Amino acid sequence: MVNVLCIKWGAKYGPEYVNRLRSMVRRNLAREHRFVCLTDDRSGIDPDIEVFDIPKVGIADFDAQVPWVRGHGWLKVTSFANPLHDLTGTTLFIDLDVVIVDSLDRFFExxxxxxxxxxxxxxxxxxxxxxxxxxxGAHADLLDILRRDQQRILGEVRNEQEYVTGTLGAQGKLGYWPAEWVRSFKRHCIPAPLGWFGTPRIPPGAAVIAFHGHPHPDEALAGRSGKWFRKVRPTLWIAEHWR
Structure with a gap:
C-alpha cells in the first residue's frame, strides 16, 4: 500500500481539480493505494476520496494561513507533519495543476x-x-527549522520548493527522477518559438505534465495561453487525459 497525496486551499482551484486528479491516478497507478486530499474546504470533493484538514503545525502563520503561506506553495510544507493524520509509508505528492499521461508506477521504483x-x-x-x-513523517525537521528561523529562511529563498529541496539537498537526502518523467507544458510541450508554429505535443517518455503558472489545463485545452506573447493552439490531448 502506498499513498498519493494532494493539497487544496483557497479558491484558485476548485474541487473538480481534486476529483480529476483522483480519476487520473486511478487509471494510471496499478499499485494498491490510498488517495488523500488535505484541504480547508471539503465541499464538492468526491465521497470516495479520503479528505483531511490541512495539518496544524505549530507555526502561527501556517496555522492561520496568512497570505504569504498561501503563495508560492508554502502550505505544501505541511505535508511533512509528523504525524500526518494516519498516513504511514511511501507517499507520492502530486500538485493539482498537472495532467497525468502515463503510468505512475515508475515513481515508486x-x-x-x-x-x-x-x-x-x-x-x-x-x-x-x-x-x-x-x-x-520522515522530514518533520523541515517544519522545525521554519519554526525556529522563519525570517532568515524567507530572506534566503523565494518559494517552498527552494526551501524544501535546498534543505534536503544539504542533508544528502535529495534525489532526482529521470528528466523525461515530469515535463513542463510551457517549456517542453509548446513548440518553439513561443507556440506560434505547431500544436503542443506530449514529450516522449513523459508521465506527468506540469502546468505551472499560465496556461492552466483548461486554458491550454481551449487554446488560451494566459500571456499575450505566447501562442497556444487548442490542445485536444488534454481532454483525453485530464478527466
Missing part, C-alpha cells in the same frame, strides 16, 4: 529518501515539487 524532478530553468539543484516522493 527508484530508491531514495526524497525524490523529485530537477527544476527545468535552474542550475543550482533545486527540485520542482509538482511531484515528489517521501516517507510520511
Amino acid at each position: 527508484p530508491p531514495g529518501e526524497f525524490l523529485v524532478i530537477r527544476e527545468w530553468d535552474k542550475r543550482d539543484g533545486t527540485g520542482n515539487t509538482s511531484v515528489y516522493r517521501f516517507e510520511a
Whole structure:
C-alpha cells in the first residue's frame, strides 16, 4: 500500500481539480493505494476520496494561513507533519495543476529518501515539487527549522520548493527522477518559438505534465495561453487525459 497525496486551499482551484486528479491516478497507478486530499474546504470533493484538514503545525502563520503561506506553495510544507493524520509509508505528492499521461508506477521504483524532478530553468539543484516522493513523517525537521528561523529562511529563498529541496539537498537526502518523467507544458510541450508554429505535443517518455503558472489545463485545452506573447493552439490531448 502506498499513498498519493494532494493539497487544496483557497479558491484558485476548485474541487473538480481534486476529483480529476483522483480519476487520473486511478487509471494510471496499478499499485494498491490510498488517495488523500488535505484541504480547508471539503465541499464538492468526491465521497470516495479520503479528505483531511490541512495539518496544524505549530507555526502561527501556517496555522492561520496568512497570505504569504498561501503563495508560492508554502502550505505544501505541511505535508511533512509528523504525524500526518494516519498516513504511514511511501507517499507520492502530486500538485493539482498537472495532467497525468502515463503510468505512475515508475515513481515508486527508484530508491531514495526524497525524490523529485530537477527544476527545468535552474542550475543550482533545486527540485520542482509538482511531484515528489517521501516517507510520511520522515522530514518533520523541515517544519522545525521554519519554526525556529522563519525570517532568515524567507530572506534566503523565494518559494517552498527552494526551501524544501535546498534543505534536503544539504542533508544528502535529495534525489532526482529521470528528466523525461515530469515535463513542463510551457517549456517542453509548446513548440518553439513561443507556440506560434505547431500544436503542443506530449514529450516522449513523459508521465506527468506540469502546468505551472499560465496556461492552466483548461486554458491550454481551449487554446488560451494566459500571456499575450505566447501562442497556444487548442490542445485536444488534454481532454483525453485530464478527466
